[in-house]
Amino acid sequence: MAKSHAKSYVVGVGMTRFEKPGARDWSYGDMAVEAGSQALADAGISYADVEQVPVGHCLQPSTAGQRAVYGLGLTGVPVYNVNNNCATGATALMMARQLVAGGISDCVLALGFEQMRKGALGGGASGGDLAASPVARHYGVMAAGHGFAASPPAAQIFGNAAREHMDRHGTTEAQLAAVAAKNHRHSALNPRAQFQDVYSIAEILADKTIHAPLTRLQCSPTSDGAAAAVVVSERFAAERGLRARAVEIAAQTMTTDTGASFDSGSCVDVVGRPMSRAAALAVYESSGLGIEDVDVLELHDCFSINELLTYEALGMCPDGASGKLVESGATTYGGRWVVNPSGGLISKGHPLGATGLAQTAELVWQLRGEAGPRQVPGAGVGLAHNIGLGGAAVVTLFRKT
Template sequence: MARKVVVAGVGMVPFTKPGASETYDLMGAAAARLALQDARVDYKAIQQAYTAFVYGDSCAGQRALYHVGMTGIPIINVNNNCATGSTGLFLARQAIEAGALDVALVVGFEQMNPGALGSYFNDRPLPADLFLQRCDALMGTQEIPPALRIFGGAGLDHMQRFGTPVETFAKIRAKASRHAANNPLAVFRKVITPEDVMADQPVWPGVMTRLMACPPTCGAAAAVLCSEEYARKHDIDARVWIAAQAMSTDFADTFETDMRYVAGFGMARAASQQVYEASGIGADDVDVVELHDCFAHNELITYEGLGLCPEGGAAKFVDDGDNTYGGKYVVNPSGGLLSKGHPLGATGLAQCTELVQQLRGTAEKRQVEGARVALQHNVGIGGACVVTMYRI
């Protein structure tokens, strides 16, 4: 029988714009120390560590954790594009659940450069080539950055398929800013209106303005996971545990249907369905959600992928306020990637940090009243999607 896996401690450093942060190793070490302190676990007790980053040389994880201690434990470096942080959580959770170890540290960090994401290995096939080829087949070649083409294209598909107005994406972005205003660790804390978003610089006329995209960000976050038995033995707070978790990669229909699938809709739907079935908890039972809003467009299609609203119903979901305080769910109380920021390797751990604080009732001004069930969604093109259900 699988063992219950507890989130014993979490921690993150303030997210910043590129050029305003410490180096990746110092940020990673600081987040790790915060999670260890929160868990009341000494680094010497950690049996394995998983370090998550996208833009960095091999063994960057060792460089970060050697600041914390050098105990000879396995340190596994993880890279799964924007789903990297949650992939680290997935690996640690599996190992503890299977009984291979009792306590593990997962830390994610990213030291990013300004501007759109790019590749450093242009002398070989790019992992996103298949996705961009499908973009071209569905929409024609667009002279815009790859991530924007994929996620903006998914939003455009939703607009054409269901009549979703572009103003809906502006409402999602404005909601993110209202939430982030209460998050001292968010990179952007200024409240903006849908009108502000619509009036910003167009990056895809009629589809997206600059404010609808998340910014490149530097930061780090971490979590300590352990078995329930270990938590009880060492007097660790065991209230928050992982009720279910699933990872999916792309299916054949990713390249056979529409742009929503290219952006990860199918992966989100498959992983969330596995989580609902394994946990016995349905979407209607969820109180708070942290989902991957790298673009406002992806937040919208993910509402439907996770089953938070019917397919084609996302615009009404937004208009009814069911994605914020006072509605059916509170989605991205942290401010999400759009306002909190998106340091790629840290994002999944930052989402975990927010949800653990929500379930503990320690989220201060962001607190979702009575939160007992939390859902996390973290996706990377290439592709990978991790969905995690937490509960108390």
């Protein structure tokens, strides 16, 4: 049974441009201050108003959160360093919401950043001890069904999920590429996106293969960048005159792996569809809203196949029908939903600790009507989905007030 909590609102968001690693001369502290300062200015408050700060990062030193927020002010408030793989940003947001909804704090800043190296992310499969990897069980399932290739481990496990989906449901390579084509097209309207080039399905299919059927343009890049959100109580919003700009966090849930992730021996399940489905059902029940009420979504398209799997997990279509859904145009402008208007991870970029908060920023702009040329007309409800192998899935419903 869902527990009742006080309402919580996002009243300020900020985000740097996401950059190719090394493209800009900045430290993770610089990018965190840039995003955090934007969020505070957007809310019209100062860092002195902030009572607690969960900070998400995966690849920086253990207390990088303190190093980063000290650039915003030395107020002595609690700072939490959060790491939940690729779901880190949404986990920091969830901590902020829980602190506010539980009545512990009235104003919390959630911050996420990452400074990454060029090249594909490792996964404990190459040049290291796979048995010691946090995702050893996940890769073990993959290896039992597909073997272990020389391609990057993350691309390999999602690529094998794509192969299974194609074998079971007749999903085509062109349908997978249609996800990437849509998201690259959307990112052309986002000045904060790492990539702003438009590609045809044919160009995406012709690009370098990373792990068949996935080509490079269907894979999210490594990125540098930061994003932030100010989460406040209803009382704080009212006292500071922020209700007009406030976006309600209508519901939010995190799930982790259960036996369903591993028992089937399927990469489709290992990469998180059961977690995502459970989280979605929980937020629908908690909020009284359903996927039919949602207008705009930011989904974790780390690889094109994961956007298709997430359509199914969220109830946007039956299992196996996601390829036809994207092919129909239902998930872009003029369709039933607009998915990843920011460009998604594939084109906007994927600095691990910042991704979930960048999704939040995009949805807040959309629900306020501040998204400029990529604005979804009449957007009133937004859904964010942020997932990390190992594993965690966070689904958040935002509602225009």
